[in-house]
Amino acid sequence: MTKRRKIITGILVFILLLIIAGSIYLFTGRKISDASGDVIKGDLGTESLVVYFSRQGEILGDLDAVTSATANSNQGMNDEDVSDTEAAARMIQNLTGADLYQIHTEHYYRKSFMGTAATAWVENTFHMRPKLAALPDNLDDYDTIYIGYPIWWFNAPMAVGTFLESYDLSGKTVIPFCTSQDNDIEVSMDFIRNTAAGAEVLEGHRIHEENLNDVAAWLHQIGVTTKEISGQMSSKEAESQTAETESENVTQGTENYKGFVLDNVLHSEDEGDIHYNLYVPESYDGSEAYALFLTLPGYQGLYFQGVGENLRTENIGFTAQEYNPEMIIAAPQLDDWGETSARQTIALTEYLLSAYNIDQSKVYVEGYSGGGETMSLVMGMRPELYTAYLQGSSQWDGAYDAVVENRIPVYLVVGESDEYYGSEPSEQAYQNLHDLYEKEGLSDKEIDKLLVLDVKDSAYFKKAGVTNQHGQGGKLFFEDEKIMSWLFEQQKA
Ligand SMILES: Cc1cc2nc3c(=O)[nH]c(=O)nc-3n(C[C@H](O)[C@H](O)[C@H](O)COP(=O)(O)O)c2cc1C
Structure with missing residues (x-):
C-alpha cells in the first residue's frame, strides 16, 4: 500500500x-x-x-x-x-x-x-x-x-x-x-x-x-438594560467599557507623568491616530458623572516635540485640577493647528464623552497659542459639544455663526503687546462675535455673559516679573483665578 x-x-x-x-x-x-x-x-x-x-x-x-x-x-x-x-x-x-x-x-x-x-x-x-x-x-x-x-x-x-x-x-x-x-x-x-x-x-x-463586567458590556452593546450587581461595575461603567472595547481603537499609554497617563492613542477610522495624555481622578469609578476638560497646547507641546511636552511646558492641566476635583482632563498632542487637528479634537471629544461618564453640562475647553487657533476652528464646527471655551494668547481662525447659534461662552485673553499675535486678532474676534449677538437682539448685559475680551496691559505682566507676554506671560493667565473661575463656573442649562 x-x-x-x-x-x-x-x-x-x-x-x-x-x-x-x-x-x-x-x-x-x-x-x-x-x-x-x-x-x-x-x-x-x-x-x-x-x-x-x-x-x-x-x-x-x-x-x-x-x-x-x-x-x-x-x-x-x-x-x-x-x-x-x-x-x-x-x-x-x-x-x-x-x-x-x-x-x-x-x-x-x-x-x-x-x-x-x-x-x-x-x-x-x-x-x-x-x-x-x-x-x-x-x-x-x-x-x-x-x-x-x-x-x-x-x-x-x-x-x-x-x-x-x-x-x-x-x-x-x-x-x-x-x-x-x-x-x-x-x-x-x-x-x-x-x-x-x-x-x-x-x-x-x-x-x-x-466576568460579569464583560458580559454586562456585551449586553449593553446590544441594548439590554442590566441590573447593578454589588461589588461589580455599574451599568454606566459597563457602558463606558463597551465604548472602549467598541472603539477597540485606543492603545492605552503606559508612562505616567504627575497623574497623567501619557501617549494614549485613539485610532480613529476617519481622522487617523490621535495622541493624548489623560488624567482621570482616582475618585472616578464611573458611578458619578464627572466634568471633562480638554487643553490644547501651543507649538512647543505638539506631538513631534516629544511625548508629554505639553504637560511639561504648560501648567493648565494641573491648575485646572484645583477648580474641579471631579474632572477628567485630556491633553491632546496633535500635529499642527489646522483643520486636521481640529477634526481630531472633535473625534477625541466624542470618544471621551462616550467612553467615560461625563456630565455633559460641564465640558470645558482651552486653547493656547497655536492650540487656540485649532480650538477656534473646532468652535466654528462643533461648538455644541462644549460648555465654554477659553482662548489664551492666540487668534481666531474658525467660523463664528455656530458659536453664536449655540450661545457658547467664550473668553479671549491676550497681552496687549503679545509678541506673536498682538492683541488685534482677539479684539477682532470679539467684535465679530459681539456683532452677531447684537444682530440676534441680545442686550449688552446678555452678551457680556457669553463673551469676554480680556486684554492684559504690561503692568499685569510686570507685576509677575515677566517680560515675555506671549510665552511666559501666557502661563500667567492659567494661574489667574479670575480667568480660570470664569471657565469652570460655566454650566450648560
Ligand atoms: C464533543 C465536543 C466537541 C467540541 N468541539 C469544539 C469545536 O469544534 N471548537 C471549539 O472551539 N471547541 C470545541 N469543544 C470545546 C467546548 O466547546 C468547550 O470546552 C466549552 O467551553 C465547553 O462548555 P461546557 O463546559 O458548558 O460543556 C468541544 C467539546 C466537546 C465536548
Whole structure:
C-alpha cells in the first residue's frame, strides 16, 4: 500500500470507529432520569428566558479533564463546579433577572471526551435532532430567548436545534451565546438562524474568559438594560467599557507623568491616530458623572516635540485640577493647528464623552497659542459639544455663526503687546462675535455673559516679573483665578 492510501484508510477507519461508537451509544445510552424540565425563576419577572445546553448534566458523574468544564473558563461564578456554558448563562441571568432553563437530552452522553465527541460527531454529521427529556411549555411567556451552548464540532450541539425547532418563535428575539475552546460563535450562527425560524436572531457572542463586567458590556452593546450587581461595575461603567472595547481603537499609554497617563492613542477610522495624555481622578469609578476638560497646547507641546511636552511646558492641566476635583482632563498632542487637528479634537471629544461618564453640562475647553487657533476652528464646527471655551494668547481662525447659534461662552485673553499675535486678532474676534449677538437682539448685559475680551496691559505682566507676554506671560493667565473661575463656573442649562 502506498503511504497516501495508508493515510486515507487510517482516516476512514477512524471515522468508521467514531460512527460505530456514536451509534452504539445512541441506541444503548441510559436515559436521563432526573431532568426536571423546570424553569428557574429570575428575580425580575422579565419576559426573557436564558436557555442553555452544556455537557455537564448530560453525562453521569464528573467530566473528564479534556473539556475543562470542572474549572470553567469564565470568571463570573464563585462556584468552580459549574460548566463553562452554565457559568455564562448564570451571568446573563444575574445581570438581567431573566428566568433560566437547562436543556437536557433524553439520553446521557458518554463520560469520556472521546465518547461524547463520537456521539456529537454522528449527530452533527447526520443533522440529527436528539430527543429532549423535557420541554418547557410556557415559552409564549417570553419575548426574548437567550440560547447558550458549547461549540461542538464547529457548530452548536444538535440538541439546541431540537429545542429551537420545538417552538413557534415568530416575533421573538433570540440572542445566541456560546462557549468554546477556540472557535467563534460565527461557526454556529447559520445553524441557529435556520433552527430559530421566524425569530429575530441577534448577532451572537462568545463568552470566554469573561466576568460579569464583560458580559454586562456585551449586553449593553446590544441594548439590554442590566441590573447593578454589588461589588461589580455599574451599568454606566459597563457602558463606558463597551465604548472602549467598541472603539477597540485606543492603545492605552503606559508612562505616567504627575497623574497623567501619557501617549494614549485613539485610532480613529476617519481622522487617523490621535495622541493624548489623560488624567482621570482616582475618585472616578464611573458611578458619578464627572466634568471633562480638554487643553490644547501651543507649538512647543505638539506631538513631534516629544511625548508629554505639553504637560511639561504648560501648567493648565494641573491648575485646572484645583477648580474641579471631579474632572477628567485630556491633553491632546496633535500635529499642527489646522483643520486636521481640529477634526481630531472633535473625534477625541466624542470618544471621551462616550467612553467615560461625563456630565455633559460641564465640558470645558482651552486653547493656547497655536492650540487656540485649532480650538477656534473646532468652535466654528462643533461648538455644541462644549460648555465654554477659553482662548489664551492666540487668534481666531474658525467660523463664528455656530458659536453664536449655540450661545457658547467664550473668553479671549491676550497681552496687549503679545509678541506673536498682538492683541488685534482677539479684539477682532470679539467684535465679530459681539456683532452677531447684537444682530440676534441680545442686550449688552446678555452678551457680556457669553463673551469676554480680556486684554492684559504690561503692568499685569510686570507685576509677575515677566517680560515675555506671549510665552511666559501666557502661563500667567492659567494661574489667574479670575480667568480660570470664569471657565469652570460655566454650566450648560
Ligand atoms: C464533543 C465536543 C466537541 C467540541 N468541539 C469544539 C469545536 O469544534 N471548537 C471549539 O472551539 N471547541 C470545541 N469543544 C470545546 C467546548 O466547546 C468547550 O470546552 C466549552 O467551553 C465547553 O462548555 P461546557 O463546559 O458548558 O460543556 C468541544 C467539546 C466537546 C465536548
